[in-house]
Amino acid sequence: MKEDMILLREIERYLEGEMSEQEKTAFETLRHTNPLVNKQVEEHQLFLQHLGNYGKRQQLQTKLNQIHQQLDMPSLRKQAQEENQTARRLTIRRRTITNLAAAACIALVTSLSTIAVIQNVSKNKSTAQYEDVRRVLNNIQRSQNAIISDMNSKSRAPLNPGTYGGTGFAVSGNGYIVTNYHVVAGADSVYVQNNKGEAFKAISIFEDISSDLAVLKIADSSFKSQPLPYALKPQSVKLGEEVFTMGFPRDEIVYGKGYISAKTGFNGDTTAYQVSIPVNPGNSGAPLLDSKGDVVGIVTGKQTTSDGIAFAVKSAHLKHLLDEMPKDKQTRKDWNHKSRLEGMNRVDQIKKLEDFVYMVKVYN
């Protein structure tokens, strides 16, 4: 303890420069030889520095407090409070206005859009999502010369591709063809054309708007009747059953394959199936056949909001329609044979079928 104090005193004297020259050299040698002493000196220097900092800071703090006391606190307080209040009032007002404006905007938009949506829905409920797949044929430029050449060959349909196109298929060997009502609706004249390119004039003899079906009769002397290779299957098909179709979305017959995806049609329509099958404008009226080659439905339309969803009128309705047809136009007897396509592979089935699927061209 005593020695420590003496050492401390020596260090202080050394640092403060109170030592004589002789003492100083002696002390410095001691520092060099004794690391403990040296450490003490350095520590003391550091300590004095800290102490100095402490002093300065304390001094500063005292000064600050003095200055603070000189401040006119009451008036500052008042000023700050006033400013804050103004700021708060402003923010509150601003916030209220913003909120009100936002609420009003939302209300306005909501009501307007509700009105718009309701009107739209009630007006275009079916057209919004449901699309007839008849084909709009508007390449009129081809028709110019065609009409003239048509005058010379009577057995041929006008080369004019027509305004609308759809598909139809034979329901009897003697020229009765079923297609969709929406294909032939409002038609001035109807032509049907088979895959070989033979065209026949047809007339619509029976139409049923509710099931969207129409029966055409080929009224052309060049038409030769031939027995149907397929039958109508009036029973309901099972969910998931594989079906296929053949139609004329273009000038060539197109084969498509799919399956029954629901037993009701668009918006729960019980007269139709929902079919997962690729369908394009022009497929309207195409036959929907099961794997045995029996007709189970007629393609009518598709859902525009999602791809690959088509609808087909159930064959039961076609049977119903044919039953209802005036007696003199009966076709029923042709249906009462068994399908000749059963057991064939698809390629052969198609080959047999394609003669009985027609492109329906509508002129109006």
Next chain:
Amino acid sequence: MKQNQDITRDRELLLGLAKGEDKSLEIIYSENFPVVLRMILQHNGSEDDAKDVFQEAIIVLYEKVQTSDFTLSSRLKTFLYSVCRHLWLKKVHRTYGLYALTPELEEVIPAAEELEEHEARDQEFRIMEGAMSSIGQPCQTILEDYYLHKKSMQEIAEKFGYTNAENAKNQKYKCLMRLKKLFFDQYKTPL
């Protein structure tokens, strides 16, 4: 242009502060305190909070100008405001747990770096303060008189009624040793 002028004036003030001129300190204090007071009051602080925070910011500034490499890059007002804001955020954080201030629109410069350095110094100061307060009043006064107020041992001896300067000196060394011990006990093992 006006901003440049302001910065020039601010720099002069800082030079004064570095030299320890009371006038500069007073100007800086009285000009910037109201803004900080307003901010702290706005954020649910008290006047005392404002005083503490602001004075700490001044200390930060003071420490900064003591080191020669400090140059003021923004306006003094902005600097102090930002430092105060950081300090207040920290304080609120410490006392109330998580609590977010409303986002400010005022110009704020990042002051985290400045504060880090300050915190280390503040730590040292607290240790010294604690050591000082625990060596007892007479010792504290002797040491402060000698080391901080640079009084001679003769004066101190007279003030405390020692018979001679030598006795006072012995007493001073005793006190100094205690203080040193207390200080280094904590300084070497900072929290």
